[in-house]
Amino acid sequence: MPTPPAPVDLETRLGAILSDHAQLEGPLLPILHAVQAEWGYVPPEALPIIAEGLNISRAEVHGVVSFYHDFREEPAGRHMVKICRAEACQARGGHGVEAAAKARLGVDWHGTTADGGVTLEPVYCLGLCATGPAAMIDGRVVARVDEKRLETLLSEVGA
Amino acid sequence: MTKLKIYVPRDAAALAVDAEKVAEAVLAEAKIREIEVELVRNGSRGMLWLEPMVEIEKDGTRHAFGPVTPHDVQALFDADWGDHALALGPTEEIDWMKRQTRLTFARVGVIDPLSLDAYEAHGGLKGLRRALEMTGAAIIDEMKESGLRGRGGAGFPTGIKWDTVRLAEADQKYIVANADEGDSGTFADRMLMEGDPFSLIEGMAIAGICVGATRGYIYLRSEYPEAIHTMNEAIRIARARGVLGASVLGSGFAYDMEVRVGAGAYVCGEETSLLNSLEGKRGVVRAKPPLPAIEGFLGKPTVVNNIISLGTVPVIFEKGAAHYRDFGLGRSRGTIPIQIAGNVKYGGLFETAFGTSLGALVDEIGGGTASGRPVKAVQVGGPLGAYFPRDLFDTPFGYEEFDGQGGLIGHAGVVVFDDTADMLGMARFAMEFCAVESCGKCTPCRIGAVRGVETVDRIARGDASAIPLLTDLCDTMKDGSLCALGGFTPYPVMSALTHFPDDFHANAKEAAE
Numbered sequence: 001m002p003t004p005p006a007p008v009d010l011e012t013r014l015g016a017i018l019s020d021h022a023q024l025e026g027p028l029l030p031i032l033h034a035v036q037a038e039w040g041y042v043p044p045e046a047l048p049i050i051a052e053g054l055n056i057s058r059a060e061v062h063g064v065v066s067f068y069h070d071f072r073e074e075p076a077g078r079h080m081v082k083i084c085r086a087e088a089c090q091a092r093g094g095h096g097v098e099a100a101a102k103a104r105l106g107v108d109w110h111g112t113t114a115d116g117g118v119t120l121e122p123v124y125c126l127g128l129c130a131t132g133p134a135a136m137i138d139g140r141v142v143a144r145v146d147e148k149r150l151e152t153l154l155s156e157v158g159a
Numbered sequence: 160m161t162k163l164k165i166y167v168p169r170d171a172a173a174l175a176v177d178a179e180k181v182a183e184a185v186l187a188e189a190k191i192r193e194i195e196v197e198l199v200r201n202g203s204r205g206m207l208w209l210e211p212m213v214e215i216e217k218d219g220t221r222h223a224f225g226p227v228t229p230h231d232v233q234a235l236f237d238a239d240w241g242d243h244a245l246a247l248g249p250t251e252e253i254d255w256m257k258r259q260t261r262l263t264f265a266r267v268g269v270i271d272p273l274s275l276d277a278y279e280a281h282g283g284l285k286g287l288r289r290a291l292e293m294t295g296a297a298i299i300d301e302m303k304e305s306g307l308r309g310r311g312g313a314g315f316p317t318g319i320k321w322d323t324v325r326l327a328e329a330d331q332k333y334i335v336a337n338a339d340e341g342d343s344g345t346f347a348d349r350m351l352m353e354g355d356p357f358s359l360i361e362g363m364a365i366a367g368i369c370v371g372a373t374r375g376y377i378y379l380r381s382e383y384p385e386a387i388h389t390m391n392e393a394i395r396i397a398r399a400r401g402v403l404g405a406s407v408l409g410s411g412f413a414y415d416m417e418v419r420v421g422a423g424a425y426v427c428g429e430e431t432s433l434l435n436s437l438e439g440k441r442g443v444v445r446a447k448p449p450l451p452a453i454e455g456f457l458g459k460p461t462v463v464n465n466i467i468s469l470g471t472v473p474v475i476f477e478k479g480a481a482h483y484r485d486f487g488l489g490r491s492r493g494t495i496p497i498q499i500a501g502n503v504k505y506g507g508l509f510e511t512a513f514g515t516s517l518g519a520l521v522d523e524i525g526g527g528t529a530s531g532r533p534v535k536a537v538q539v540g541g542p543l544g545a546y547f548p549r550d551l552f553d554t555p556f557g558y559e560e561f562d563g564q565g566g567l568i569g570h571a572g573v574v575v576f577d578d579t580a581d582m583l584g585m586a587r588f589a590m591e592f593c594a595v596e597s598c599g600k601c602t603p604c605r606i607g608a609v610r611g612v613e614t615v616d617r618i619a620r621g622d623a624s625a626i627p628l629l630t631d632l633c634d635t636m637k638d639g640s641l642c643a644l645g646g647f648t649p650y651p652v653m654s655a656l657t658h659f660p661d662d663f664h665a666n667a668k669e670a671a672e
Contacts, residue, residue, distance in 0.1 A: 025457060026419075028439030033381075033420055054439075067441040067598075068422035070381055086343030087538055087585070088574045091501035092529065124425060124542075124592065126382050127346035128172050129574065130207040130499065130506025139384055143175035 005039055013038055014046055018053040028054060028064055032071055041072035069121075077112040077119040079157040081105075082136040083145075085122045088129035093146070097133045098122075100147045104154055118159045162195045163240075164216040168268065170203035170353050171385040172346070177229065178211040184232040185213070192236060202354020204268035205508030206255055214250055215240040223247040255505065258524065260486060262478075262494050263471045264510045267354035273392055275400055278357045284402070286476030290365045291410045295325050298369040302472075304480035306492025311337055311428075311465030312540065312569040312643075314491075314558040317472075320462060323452035325370040327460035334366045334375035335437065335456060335463045339421050339428040341380060342541025344572030347496040348466035350508055352379070352386040355470070356393035357402075360416070362472035364407055366462050367414040375416035376456070377466075378433050381423055390418050425542075425596040429642045430463040432598060443598045444642045465570070467496060488514035491557035499525045501538075501574035518552030521575055532577035536585075536659065540569025542592050543647035545654035546582065565654060567647070582659035587615040589651040593644060604645025607636040611652065618663055626663060629656065 005013075017034045021027040031050060035042050042065050051058040065071045083101055084094060105113050105120055112119040128134035131143035137153055145153070167173075167182040182198060189196040204223075206212060212225035213235075224235060224245045235243055247253055261267075270277040278284070290298055302318030309315045324332055336359060340348040352359060363375045379387050394416060397403045403415045424442045427433045431445035434456050455461025471493070475483045483493045491513035497520060499506050504526035521527070521537055528534055536546040545566035547554070554564050561568045576585075590611030597604045611632055617625035633649035640646040656663055 026438040029419065029422060029436065033422070060440075063441050064439065067443075068424050070421075070423035087542060087588070088344040088501040088572075090585075090588070091574055091576045091580065123382060123423075124596070125341055125343045125345075126171075127340060127349040128175050129344045129346055129501065129572065130503065131172055131176060131210065132501075134175065136382070141171050141175040141384070143172065 004043055004045070007045070010043065010045055011049065014049050018050070028056075028061070029068075032065060036071060039075075041075045044073065077116050079118045079138055079159070080121065080136075081118055081154070081157070082121045082123040084124070084126050084128075084132060084134045086125040086129075088125075089132035089134055092132040094133040096147060097135070097145055097150055100150055101154070104151070105159055113159065118154070118157055162197045163189070164197045164199065166199045166201045166214040166216075166221070168203045168211060169200040169272070169385070169389075170210075170268075170350060171383070172207050172350075173203055173210040173212070174385065176210055176226070180229040181211045181213065181227050181232065184229040188232050188236050194236075199271050201270060202267045202272050203350060203508075204250060204256065205264070205350065206253070206505070207507040208505050209247070212247075221250045223250040223253065255507070255509070255524065259510050260494050260512055261510045262474045262483065262486075263358075263467060264351065264355070264496055264508065265474065266358065267350060270355070272354050272356055272389055273396060275357060275396055275402070278355070282477050283357055283473065284361060284408070286473035287361045287364055287402075288408065289476050290368060291408060291412065295369050295371065298365065299325060301476065301480045302369075305475045305483045306487070306490075307468060307471060307475065307483070308491070308558065309465055310467035310471070310495070310570065312567065314568075317464060317468050320452055320464070321366060321370055323450065324372070324460045324462050327453055329460050331374070331457075331459050332370055332372035333456045333459060333461040334363050334370070334372045334416070335434070335461055336363055336375065336377040336466055336469050337428065337430060337433055337463055338377050338379040338383070338386070338466050339425075339433060340383075340466070340570065341425040341428045342543075342570050342572050344500040344538065344574035345498050345541060345570045346500075347498055347508060347571065349383050349386050351466055351470045352377075352383070353389050356390050357397065358470045358473050359390070359466060360393060360397050360402065362469035363416055364403065364414050365472050365476060366464070366469065368407065368410075368412045370460070370462060372460075372462065373413045373415070375414065376437060377416065377418045378421060378427070378437055379418050380421040387418060387420060394418065424598075425592075426598045426642070426644055429644065432642070433463065434461065441598070443600050446641060467570075486512035488512070488555060488557045489559060491559070495556065495568070495571050497556065498570075498572045499575070500572060502528045502530055502577050503575040504529050513557045514555050516552065517547060517554050517556065517573070518549075520556070520573055521552065525573075525575060528575060528577040530577045530579075532579065534575055535578040535580050536576045536582065536655075538574040538576070538585075538651065539572070540567045540650075541572050542589060543567070543643055543650055544569050544572075545650045546576075546585065546658060547654070548658040550658075565657075566650065582655040582662040583615065583619055586652045586655040587612060587619070589648055589655075590615060593648040597644060601639070601641040601645060603636045603639035604641070604648075607632055607640075607645060608648065611636075611648070615652075623664065626656070
């Protein structure tokens with residue numbers, strides 16, 4: 001599991017992220033994406049610094065972080081597996097893939113395997129609706145995922 | 160020896176089925192054989208069951224092969240890209256292509272999406288050059304004449320929306336492209352952004368010049384990494400070549416734009432929620448009025464349009480409003496890129512004039528189910544769209560026509576289900592999805608969706624008395640919700656209940672016995 005960032009690193013890196021985004025209109029989402037790209041989640045220690053930088057309340061920043069599915073408040077596993085739950089994938093056998101993934105990893109949605117290797121998240125549509133079931137593994141999209149292909153994909157991420 | 164020109168798509172739907180490995184195999188095999196190859200990474204032609212679909216240009220004609228795996232490449236070279244089991248003939252002669260009217264998607268799959276020269280060679284920038292010679296009022300007239308209506312689903316006339324922004328007084332106005340294409344069964348926005356990004360840039364520039372907006376944003380969902388990458392590259396190229404910037408094509412008009420990435424909230428596809436998100440707030444729906452056209456992004460007049468609406472603007476100005484308007488049916492003018500998806504044999508993007516019947520789309524063009532079983536239901540318009548039974552397959556594809564049957568065309572996604580689908584389960588999923596994605600602002604949506612799941616579960620346990628309760632709850636959500644999420648979730652739920660009552664009553668009967 002990733003360890004929380006050291007305070008000095010956090011302040012330095014976050015300061016740079018804030019100044020990189022200073023010219024944007026409505027900078028909070030781009031800032032949070034950059035924070036998550038840096039640490040894999042939005043560390044709680046970052047909230048007061050972001051709030052001060054943007055001159056908004058800590059509660060407002062927390063409200064935004066907690067509203068969006070993408071932003072994590074705690075670290076994820078080393079690999080992120082997202083499986084599409086939307087209707088078009090269901091129509092092509094998505095339920096079977098969902099169940100197989102949960103059984104294989106031994107976790108439910110939003111869960112991380114005991115060794116911290118893989119986090120399983122649902123996703124609602126990857127726009128691959130004619131070639132489903134679809135999934136996204138560490139940001140890479142895959143389609144025509146049946147249980148056999150799922151097994152290969154999970155093996156590739158060490159699960 | 161002349162170069163062999165080979166096209167391997169870079170559309171996410173192709174990449175997701177190993178198009179990258181196919182491209183690598185093509186280059187590796189060509190090197191072994193000492194054949195000079197010009198590899199073009201095009202968008203997808205939209206025949207997604209054939210992806211990865213590779214094309215070879217011979218004597219100016221493109222020939223298609225698919226679906227190609229990396230292992231097929233050697234044999235395809237052996238056959239000199241001619242007679243082979245995967246050969247489909249000239250691409251344009253394939254029935255699926257011949258039956259279409261491609262206006263918005265004319266260049267998608269044809270050109271290298273990041274070649275501005277190829278874009279111009281295929282009619283690109285003609286519309287913008289023409290619009291730059293016109294007054295804002297004349298641009299509005301052209302838009303109104305075309306009959307273009309919002310392709311995001313609401314179907315509001317685009318020209319009227321633009322005119323409201325044009326006539327508003329403000330020191331800053333904005334163009335916002337809604338690329339939060341979250342509806343299941345839809346991928347037209349993604350394919351356009353990945354296959355012909357300059358058309359969106361051109362459409363947004365025309366909108367900006369018309370209404371006096373110097374800045375634009377594309378709010379693009381994070382689930383589309385390839386589209387984000389392609390759009391960012393295209394904007395960079397357009398800026399370097401003077402299509403965007405302080406003086407668009409040397410006209411003196413300023414217009415520039417950037418991509419903003421969403422964060423996985425379905426409700427941000429609703430325009431006011433999108434604007435809040437763009438401002439860096441929670442994606443909570445705003446009450447209307449004020450309309451975004453008057454008080455939109457940062458309180459300034461803002462055009463918020465769907466990607467397909469904006470991507471269609473260039474062809475309207477290139478070929479003229481009358482050319483576009485002459486396609487269609489009733490008040491649904493022009494063409495619509497229909498996305499045929501789910502359990503279907505031939506799934507993909509099919510652009511055609513409004514008016515094709517649902518049955519023709521599913522049975523003739525889609526070829527029925529992929530599983531070979533009978534079609535049970537078709538959901539049109541995403542997770543907020545109604546389930547249509549076969550009895551309603553003669554409904555022509557049009558805004559008013561679908562509305563008349565208790566449905567909506569939405570973003571024109573058609574998702575096919577075979578007879579194994581459990582419609583009670585689909586009704587439950589619609590409520591569950593609404594509960595997960597509700598922004599929480601209004602009670603009918605926030606609480607209604609949770610109660611909806613519980614009520615469907617009661618029906619599943621055999622409690623028939625919960626059926627009128629579900630109907631009542633749907634009425635409340637429909638009439639009392641602030642936006643389409645809570646307001647339209649009753650469409651899939653009630654259509655499932657109305658058209659497939661057996662799936663709801665089966666358990667009740669068993670319980671009674």
